[in-house]
Amino acid sequence: GAGVSQSPSNKVTEKGKDVELRCDPISGHTALYWYRQSLGQGLEFLIYFQGNSAPDKSGLPSDRFSAERTGGSVSTLTIQRTQQEDSAVYLCASSLGGGLGSTEAFFGQGTRLTVV
Amino acid sequence: AQKITQTQPGMFVQEKEAVTLDCTYDTSDQSYGLFWYKQPSSGEMIFLIYQGSYDEQNATEGRYSLNFQKARKSANLVISASQLGDSAMYFCAMREVNSGGSNYKLTFGKGTLLTVNP
Numbered sequence: 001g002a003g004v005s006q007s008p009s010n011k012v013t014e015k016g017k018d019v020e021l022r023c024d025p026i027s028g029h030t031a032l033y034w035y036r037q038s039l040g041q042g043l044e045f046l047i048y049f050q051g052n053s054a055p056d057k058s059g060l061p062s063d064r065f066s067a068e069r070t071g072g073s074v075s076t077l078t079i080q081r082t083q084q085e086d087s088a089v090y091l092c093a094s095s096l097g098g099g100l101g102s103t104e105a106f107f108g109q110g111t112r113l114t115v116v
Numbered sequence: 117a118q119k120i121t122q123t124q125p126g127m128f129v130q131e132k133e134a135v136t137l138d139c140t141y142d143t144s145d146q147s148y149g150l151f152w153y154k155q156p157s158s159g160e161m162i163f164l165i166y167q168g169s170y171d172e173q174n175a176t177e178g179r180y181s182l183n184f185q186k187a188r189k190s191a192n193l194v195i196s197a198s199q200l201g202d203s204a205m206y207f208c209a210m211r212e213v214n215s216g217g218s219n220y221k222l223t224f225g226k227g228t229l230l231t232v233n234p
Binding site: 041045095107 | 160207221224
């Protein structure tokens with residue numbers, strides 16, 4: 001597709017279950033970002049990938065959160081043993097490069113996660 | 117410390133008037149980039165405008181302009197001739213270099229909710 005694709009668009013899960021959120025970036029984009037946005041709030045940085053490596057994982061809130069990226073393309077964010085406070089919209093973005101030029105990040109539509 | 121500060125949780129403007137949304141940033145880098153995004157109620161993130169730290173002129177994109185004051189570390193967004201469709205959340209963001217030049221983290225502020233009144 002032409003844009004950043006995230007799946008699923010909505011996910012309802014029971015507390016304690018594991019979930020996987022997928023992000024398919026724009027082809028050729030080497031930089032990939034994950035953010036979390038709670039209702040009416042700003043974007044909380046989670047993790048950044050440059051290619052398949054993650055130079056910055058500083059935003060992952062706990063060891064229940066992990067992410068990987070394979071083939072310099074698709075990324076998966078995994079939340080283990082979900083808690084109600086994990087409920088939020090998870091946004092993925094990609095950009096052409098990780099440099100400082102005017103390579104804006106393009107965002108997906110997000111995955112709305114609800115933990116019940 | 118907050119990297120990006122947006123001090124206005126909410127702003128109101130009359131249609132056709134101009135409005136300025138504030139953004140200050142904190143970095144020790146000489147080279148960085150500043151971005152503004154719009155998020156309407158639909159939730160999508162729309163890129164508006166970019167300013168590089170070495171750009172000598174303020175960036176402009178149609179009705180959007182960025183008032184860049186490097187010494188004050190501010191990058192305010194100016195929207196001219198506001199339209200009803202401009203009602204949305206606006207986020208300021210910064211991309212800087214960390215960890216020896218390998219980490220180009222993109223950090224966002226908490227946003228300003230703009231409401232345009234008819």
